[in-house]
Amino acid sequence: MKKGAVKALFIRNVWDENQVLRQILGICSLLAVTNVLTNSLVMGAGLVFSVALSSLTISALRNFIPHRVRMIVQTLIIAAWVILFDIILKATMPDISRALGPYVGLIITNCIIMGRAEAFAQMNPPLESLLDGIFAGLGYTIVLVIIAFIRELLGFGTILGIDVNFLGFETWTIMVMPPAAFFLVGVMIWIVNNIVARKQAGGGKRG
Amino acid sequence: MNRDSYVYTIVFTFVLTALFATLLAVTQAYFLPAITQNEITVERKAILKVLGIPEDALASFDEQVVPALASDLNIYATLDAEGEPVGYAFPLNGQGLWGSIRGFIGISAEFDRLLGMEFIEQNETPGLGGRIDEAWFKEQFAGVPLLPGQEIVYGDGLDSITGATSSSNAVLGILNDTVSQVMTEHKEVLAQ
Numbered sequence: 001m002k003k004g005a006v007k008a009l010f011i012r013n014v015w016d017e018n019q020v021l022r023q024i025l026g027i028c029s030l031l032a033v034t035n036v037l038t039n040s041l042v043m044g045a046g047l048v049f050s051v052a053l054s055s056l057t058i059s060a061l062r063n064f065i066p067h068r069v070r071m072i073v074q075t076l077i078i079a080a081w082v083i084l085f086d087i088i089l090k091a092t093m094p095d096i097s098r099a100l101g102p103y104v105g106l107i108i109t110n111c112i113i114m115g116r117a118e119a120f121a122q123m124n125p126p127l128e129s130l131l132d133g134i135f136a137g138l139g140y141t142i143v144l145v146i147i148a149f150i151r152e153l154l155g156f157g158t159i160l161g162i163d164v165n166f167l168g169f170e171t172w173t174i175m176v177m178p179p180a181a182f183f184l185v186g187v188m189i190w191i192v193n194n195i196v197a198r199k200q201a202g203g204g205k206r207g
Numbered sequence: 208m209n210r211d212s213y214v215y216t217i218v219f220t221f222v223l224t225a226l227f228a229t230l231l232a233v234t235q236a237y238f239l240p241a242i243t244q245n246e247i248t249v250e251r252k253a254i255l256k257v258l259g260i261p262e263d264a265l266a267s268f269d270e271q272v273v274p275a276l277a278s279d280l281n282i283y284a285t286l287d288a289e290g291e292p293v294g295y296a297f298p299l300n301g302q303g304l305w306g307s308i309r310g311f312i313g314i315s316a317e318f319d320r321l322l323g324m325e326f327i328e329q330n331e332t333p334g335l336g337g338r339i340d341e342a343w344f345k346e347q348f349a350g351v352p353l354l355p356g357q358e359i360v361y362g363d364g365l366d367s368i369t370g371a372t373s374s375s376n377a378v379l380g381i382l383n384d385t386v387s388q389v390m391t392e393h394k395e396v397l398a399q
Binding site for chain 1: 210211215216219220223224227230231234235238241242245246248249329330332335337370
């Protein structure tokens with residue numbers, strides 16, 4: 001695998017085809033966990049872990065998986081890795097595990113993982129698939145962290161649970177509730193789409 | 208090898224399922240002691256909280272809190288210096304909007320007011336019904352008077368959660384059921 005290929009994979013997954021902002025996937029969990037930064041980081045870690053290992057496994061087995069049951073097999077593999085993560089989380093970080101509640105288990109149904117399996121892992125070698133999974137997960141995590149940062153700061157006046165409300169402003173309860181995530185995701189998608197559109201238009205003029 | 212033959216498909220699926228099931232079973236077995244310990248800690252913290260004992264008393268849990276009934280090990284009492292009960296913790300169980308809600312409630316030794324309410328397990332929607340687990344919601348139940356024949360209702364200093372009416376009402380229903388069960392089944396036995 002060439003050096004340039006890794007960079008291209010990274011840019012494609014984090015920016016060009018960002019799972020949340022460009023493909024609008026994984027929105028459900030994003031709405032739910034981004035009111036606190038810590039939960040978002042753990043959720044992101046869980047997704048990176050699950051999507052990377054699922055992509056790796058599916059890619060390694062891609063020449064052996066019977067075609068007609070491939071989606072069931074993919075789901076099985078995804079479910080196994082997610083449950084593994086859930087068990088580890090319960091044992092090592094019980095408070096966060098409780099805070100995330102059912103959302104860890106629901107990573108199984110996160111479209112990003114199945115999307116990477118279908119679109120990439122089942123026709124690319126294991127190493128590329130592993131990296132593709134990690135980068136796709138990172139793209140999701142970055143968006144999560146940005147939104148959680150804004151929501152926690154304005155909603156609770158804290159960052160990672162530490163009080164940073166030096167100015168003593170009135171915290172906005174709406175920021176902690178799901179609608180705020182819709183507003184922020186919408187704004188971010190709008191900004192990113194604008195940048196991409198401008199770039200394409202600019203490129204067209206020069207070309 | 209024909210990848211699309213029935214035999215191959217069945218054997219492949221079978222082997223893969225067995226492999227992953229084994230992996231999960233081994234992991235679960237390995238982490239089970241830690242998970243069990245965490246669950247006990249959560250339960251003990253909840254019991255201390257509903258009895259109004261600071262959380263740092265967790266290490267001396269057995270000195271702070273004693274089982275109140277020999278027959279039911281899930282009811283706890285906290286005693287004053289003379290060994291007289293000050294309050295009791297009763298388990299709280301019931302159906303929320305999406306799944307079971309488990310926890311503890313604390314009731315004063317005179318059975319005339321709530322001391323607190325804590326949840327151990329709840330599966331309400333995070334950000335909406337899940338907010339029943341937020342401190343402000345739970346803390347407002349501390350000190351609520353328990354009057355004979357009267358159920359606890361929202362209003363008058365007791366707020367339900369905006370956007371989570373069903374979960375709020377589920378909690379109230381479970382609470383009232385538990386209180387009435389305590390009053391009919393345990394009050395007389397414990398008062399002796």
